[in-house]
Amino acid sequence: MKSYLEQAFGRRDVTSSRMQAAIREWMALYFGDPVPGETPEDRLAVLIVNKLCRAVFSEYESRLREPASRLGPALDALNAVRAQAMQYALVGGECLLKPVPTAAGFDFLPIRRDCYAPLDRDAHGTLQAVGTMQQLGRHLLLERRTAGPDGLTIETRLFERAGEILGREVPLDTLPQTAQLQPRLLLPGVQGVGLAVLRTPLLNCVDGGPDAVAVFAPAVGLIHSLGRLEHQLHREFENGASRVFASEDLMRQDTFGRRVLADDLFVGLPDDPANVGLTVYSPALRVDQFMTRKQDLLRSCESLLGFKRGILSEVEAAERTATEITSSEGDYNLTVQDFQTMWGDGLRSALTLCDTLGRVYGKADGAPFDPSGDLVVDWGDGVLFDRTRTWNEYREMTQAGLLRPELALAWYFDLPHETEADLAAIRRRYLPAGSQT
Template sequence: MPSYLEQAFGKSDVTSVKMRAALREWLDLYYGVPRAGEDAAPRLAALIVGKLCRTVFAEYETRLPPDAAQPVRQSLAALNAAAKTAMQYALVGGECLLKPVPKDGAFDFTVIRRDCYVPLARNAHGNLLAVGTMERHSADGRQYALLERRTAGADGLTIETRLFELNGQALGRCVPLATLPACADLVPQLVLPGVRGVGLAVLKTPLMNCVDGSADAVSIYAPAVGLLHALARCEEQLNTEFANGASRVFASEDLLRPDAQGRRALRDDLFIGLPDDPANVGVTVYSPALREQSYLARKQDLLRGCESLLGLRRGILSEVEAVTEPRTATEIAATSVDYDLTIRDLQAAWGDALRDAMALCAELGALYGLQHFDTDAAVPAVDWGDGVLYDRARIWAEQREMVDAGLLRPELALAWYFDLPHETEEEIKQVRERFMPKREE
């Protein structure tokens, strides 16, 4: 795709060669691409991404103001439906894009993976100033490439669109957009005034670049790539150990039964025939001792190293029982705190992307003539639940004790428990009338 965009628009990918190789490696680890000397079956990258994504959205909930219109609620529902996919794409590739698409008077969202777009320009903070994307189409037995270049400017967003007929793997001739019915409504160049950036919301991991030091985002498991490969090699060595340790029966050839073609054979993985030497006549069993404990101990050590590098709690990847050295309560709590901070950072990243996406809906809605997309009404409140370390039951028990001791008004405790407003006396009165039983005189 970079060569296509370079030919069409005269621009090249600003991502460094080192970062491109790292992106390919992250994707290979996630999708389990085979590598010589490694066993990709455990798929630890997929395990890390899956566990983090489930934890991030375990108690996720969004709320809009009561006066928010139905198109706004419909757009937010579409964005929430794409949330987990977007988070997983970002965890794997470091970054992904959320593209708002008008649909039925509201907006739907398409998630663009990191290897499916090309950054053409970034500022010093890593924000996209120009980006290129490509879509493949087919019609009448011919292949087409729809190339789109988005450029941020002081006056707004400029979108350039080109349609090419592919010549094998090469970019062929440029054809009119009306050649394909799906592209008939597009124009070669469109300017959207008042739209910030490239008109796409960006979700990126909150990690510092550990590949080339640039402003490009990196995969959530980028710091542990070396350990993930070491784990894959350890797994392959363990497989080899079991294969080499399988029992073998050495038998003289006169004991092997001939088959229909007159060939003598039994199970090749168990019986091995020897020449009919009088000294070798009979059966000998070979069963070497396995050394799996050494490999398993090494594997657990590597898994704990991954947990430390990625800020995961002990036991997320490794076996807690495998830890033989004594650990203090402070050490155990420290790993839980690291994990909590990791989840909070990812939740904050999605919260920023969510607000940017809804703000884009408001800007694009005004340009497209869609009603009810007021900027203030389109900003949702996000509730992440209790979190990893937050113990709601313990806090509630403490508040009840304070109420019993006369140190806290029961209305305030109930307002906290049910997440109700309690700033004014009128709001406290509503809590009292709704939840507290009336006392008989």
């Protein structure tokens, strides 16, 4: 894809060669590409991503307040692809969410890290230009998005595919699905590249550059060590398989030239095997040593990734002290919260983009979308936060006259409560008629 974009637009991918190699390695680990001397059957990268993704969205809920209800279809579309987009970001470090206009509003297409090329980034790592590619049968649709002071510029070109090089460029109306596209389009007022971005909150441990890294990037070396260990364990079982060795004089050839034992070999054998030409080979396998080493490596992965003990490894309850349990669970909860924040930020960015594009296309009016007030995201309880206990404390304070009931209800239902009008709205909606004064 990189060569296609460079040929079409004359711009190079700004990602360093070291980072590009790391991205290919992450993809290979996740998709289980064979590596000499390793057995990737455990697919530890898949396990890490799936465990974390499920934890992030285990109690997730989102809704829009009334002023922004027009963006409901876009929110539904984002929630429909949230697991796919989150996994793309965890595997590649970054995932783009491309809004696609529909009759109801916007749909969203998640774009994996190895399916686009950053052409320019600012000092904070934010994309200023990006190239994407979509395969349409025997054609390739290439798109370049560039942020500018006047808005977003989108250049679109359609090519025939010719192996590793681009073939002949053809008009966009060659295909029905691209007939409505324009070769060059300026969208005034659209900030950035017109794509919402999910970026993992990890420091780049590959080259220290602005690119985001996979969630399992710090543990890549350990994952390879586990693959080699699994390969050695397989060989241990293969080499340690039970065998019976027979001396040459006991073998004969059958009619097909195969060497077999005589038919009457096992007739009347004496009790002492030393008196015959057979030796049984059945060595003890070193399974315990391999499994101990494997558990050590898995615990090291948990420590590097901020996972709770037992997420990847097998830990006996007797081995875990109360302090160890609290510490690892607290670290894991903070790790999950980091990625919940990543999704929440991406969600607000995507809805803001939909509101802006809707105004550019003349399909939206009213007050602009307020990402901090119009979207409510609830992640449920966590290890460091007990919602039920906090609610009981608020109720006790309310009953003791230390807290206004409107404020307790505002916390419970995540309602605005900054002004007296907000509090009056809570009283009208939730409090009994005799207690609204």
